[in-house]
Amino acid sequence: LSKKAISQFRFFEKQMNRTIHEKIQMERELRKALESGEFELYYQPQIQLTTGQVVGMEALIRWNHPEKGMIPPNKFIPIAEETGLIIPINEWVMETACCQTKQLLDQYPFLSVSVNLSPYEFESRRLVYKLVKILEKTNLPPHCLDVEITERMTMDTEKAIPILKRLKLVGVTISIDDFGTGYSSLSYLKKLPIDRLKIDRSFVQNIQEEKEAVLPAIISLGHNIGVKVLAEGVETEQEVAYLKEKQCDEVQGYYYAKPLPYHDLVKFLEEHKK
Numbered sequence: 563l564s565k566k567a568i569s570q571f572r573f574f575e576k577q578m579n580r581t582i583h584e585k586i587q588m589e590r591e592l593r594k595a596l597e598s599g600e601f602e603l604y605y606q607p608q609i610q611l612t613t614g615q616v617v618g619m620e621a622l623i624r625w626n627h628p629e630k631g632m633i634p635p636n637k638f639i640p641i642a643e644e645t646g647l648i649i650p651i652n653e654w655v656m657e658t659a660c661c662q663t664k665q666l667l668d669q670y671p672f673l674s675v676s677v678n679l680s681p682y683e684f685e686s687r688r689l690v691y692k693l694v695k696i697l698e699k700t701n702l703p704p705h706c707l708d709v710e711i712t713e714r715m716t717m718d719t720e721k722a723i724p725i726l727k728r729l730k731l732v733g734v735t736i737s738i739d740d741f742g743t744g745y746s747s748l749s750y751l752k753k754l755p756i757d758r759l760k761i762d763r764s765f766v767q768n769i770q771e772e773k774e775a776v777l778p779a780i781i782s783l784g785h786n787i788g789v790k791v792l793a794e795g796v797e798t799e800q801e802v803a804y805l806k807e808k809q810c811d812e813v814q815g816y817y818y819a820k821p822l823p824y825h826d827l828v829k830f831l832e833e834h835k836k
């Protein structure tokens with residue numbers, strides 16, 4: 563080996579150790595975060611377009627790191643998934659979301675809460691068992707809990723359909739998240755026992771260019787298979803008007819509210835009471 567090759571190798575070795583070290587460090591910190599309650603749930607309201615009523619909210623996790631401040635999910639969910647810590651973390655998410663939503667039901671009986679499932683978790687045999695346990699413990703009616711899975715997670719239909727059917731037996735609703743970014747066909751979608759499509763933000767952002775084609779096509783595709791359609795990442799009044807005209811059922815986005823801490827969600831609900 564040449565001197566250059568050796569020094570290059572050392573360089574990569576160092577880099578690799580650093581990332582492995584960082585991951586181990588992060589794993590340790592994630593465990594500690596769970597134990598010492600550094601996670602918090604934010605909630606983003608979901609609005610029904612025909613009535614303007616708040617019909618639900620998506621629970622989105624935040625990490626209040628004691629030194630580094632607020633860490634967004636994109637920074638730690640991938641490592642949580644790699645290390646398997648996503649399982650206890652999302653268990654905390656589901657229980658907290660169900661518990662906090664239960665407290666709102668007397669005043670807002672139409673409310674439901676959506677939680678995001680990870681691929682690893684979706685395929686876990688214990689998922690249904692855990693969901694049932696959490697619903698019993700928190701006393702939340704199953705139809706008030708919605709689970710979001712990505713389009714990608716349903717691509718292997720032979721694997722996905724039995725899991726989806728078991729979830730339907732529990733009584734929770736199922737939404738397909740980031741819809742439009744995969745390659746679903748109508749015939750394949752029809753086979754899935756789902757309740758709602760959540761159109762990915764990218765389609766709403768490009769409303770100008772794609773106006774004539776993609777958005778209305780996805781909305782009617784959803785309606786054709788008998789599911790509701792929600793548009794994500796709605797930021798402007800113009801987008802709201804357009805989606806209303808195209809008979810999109812629900813919207814979620816900064817135009818109405820950013821993800822809110824629980825207490826701000828309560829205020830938002832009060833202000834938007836119909």
Ligand code: C2E
Pocket residue numbers: 606621622623634635636639652655678679680739740794795796797814815816817821
């Ligand atoms: P997602 O499920 O697609 O969530 C929607 C993301 O879009 C959220 O980012 C939300 O804050 C953001 N968003 C909503 N409305 C708008 C808008 O009008 N404009 C723009 N620019 N952005 C908007 P967030 O909270 O950072 O979450 C990112 C991703 O992290 C989520 O994407 C989801 O995949 C994952 N995630 C969040 N919470 C959890 C969790 O509890 N468990 C799991 N497994 N994943 C989670």
Ligand code: CA
Pocket residue numbers: 620678710739
């Ligand atoms: Ca989601």
Ligand code: CA
Pocket residue numbers: 739740760762763794
């Ligand atoms: Ca999404």
Ligand code: CA
Pocket residue numbers: 740
């Ligand atoms: Ca996403």
